[in-house]
Amino acid sequence: MNTKSLEKNKHSWEAAAERFYGRNPLPEYGPMAPLEDDLNLFGDITNLKVLDIGCGSGHSLQYMNQRNAAELWGLDLSEKQINAARSLLVNCGSSVQLFQSPMELNPGLPENYFDIVYSIYALGWTTDLDKTLSNINKYLKQGGVFVFSWEHPLHSRVSNEGGALTFNKSYHEEGPYDHEGWGNPAIMQQFRISTYMNTLISHGFQIEKVIEDVWCSEEDIQRHENRWYSFEKAKSIPTTLIIKSRKL
Ligand SMILES: C[S@@+](CC[C@H](N)C(=O)[O-])C[C@H]1O[C@@H](n2cnc3c(N)ncnc32)[C@H](O)[C@@H]1O
Known part of the structure; x- marks a missing residue:
């Protein structure tokens, strides 16, 4: 766990929180990604115990409710x-437990307890993927499902310069980097798809589905058109990686 990066990122997220209020929560998996309504990775959630890693403003938990x-x-x-x-979910009628904590630590979450753990566009912030996935495996019951989405690892490696796509960095290079598309100083982590998959496998997950598809309505083409994500680029490079796995 890298305490300095976590401090920097916490500071950055306190400043950015309002800007990200309710942005791309479930049933969305991220910009230009297919929807849960179509993927149905969770199946029937009725009466299940769910845990959201990097829950943000709570809108994906509201969807689960x-x-x-x-x-x-x-x-x-x-x-x-x-x-x-907490404010969003105050009258939702379900039992709600929220923890302010880095995902690299267990803030007191029960083990062998959850039917579903998921993380929507948060896992790539972890300063310790190994520890985070080890924690998540422990929180799940045997047979429990873990689904995460994150920016596709190729996306930040390729720039769109007036329609020409060029590699700005090697795909093989992993580790922390300053995110240029982010307003406040923040450190993100680059992991290859194989690293995500192999770390899941090494912690006792069985991978069930890997999704790199791009899906976009006409309205979404406008909505997501910003410096960082564009439909033009998404025609060649996936925006989002989604992996569904299960605790063995
Ligand atoms: C894009 S938002 C997530 C949105 C949310 N998952 C949703 O579905 O609406 C990313 C979140 O990750 C959180 N985050 C960043 N680094 C983290 C870490 N190391 N541990 C836990 N949360 C972290 C941020 O505070 C932020 O709320």
Whole structure:
């Protein structure tokens, strides 16, 4: 765990929290990614215990509540995000437990307890993928499902310069980097797809599905058109990686 990066990122997320309020939550998996409505990776959630890693403003937990999950649990590095999630879920009628904590640590979450753990566009912030996936494996019951989405690892490696796509860095190079598309100083982590998959496997997960498809409605083409994501680029490079795995 890298405490300095976590401090920097916490500071950055406290400043960015409002900008990200309710941005791309479930059923969305991320910009220009297929929807849970079509993928159905979770199946029937009724009466299940779910845990959201990097829950942000709580909108994905709200979606889980609308699908009749029994217990809603979440953790997030940012106090502002946790407060936003707490307000959003206050009258949702389900049991809600929220923790302000880095995902690299267990803030007191029960082990062998959850039917579903998921993380929407948060896992790539971890300063310790190994420890984070080890924690997640422990939280799950045997046979429990872990689904995460994150920016596709090729996306930041390729720049779109007036329609020409060029590699700005090697895909093979992993580790921390300053995210140029991010307003406040923040450190993100680059992992190859094989690293995500092999780390999941080494912690006792069986991989069930890997999704790199791009899906976009006409309206989404405009909505996601910014400096970082563009439909033009997405025609050649996936924006989002989604992996579904199960605890053996
Ligand atoms: C894009 S937002 C997530 C949105 C949320 N998952 C949703 O579905 O609406 C990313 C979140 O990751 C959190 N985060 C960043 N680094 C983290 C870490 N090391 N541990 C836990 N949360 C972290 C941020 O505070 C932020 O709320």
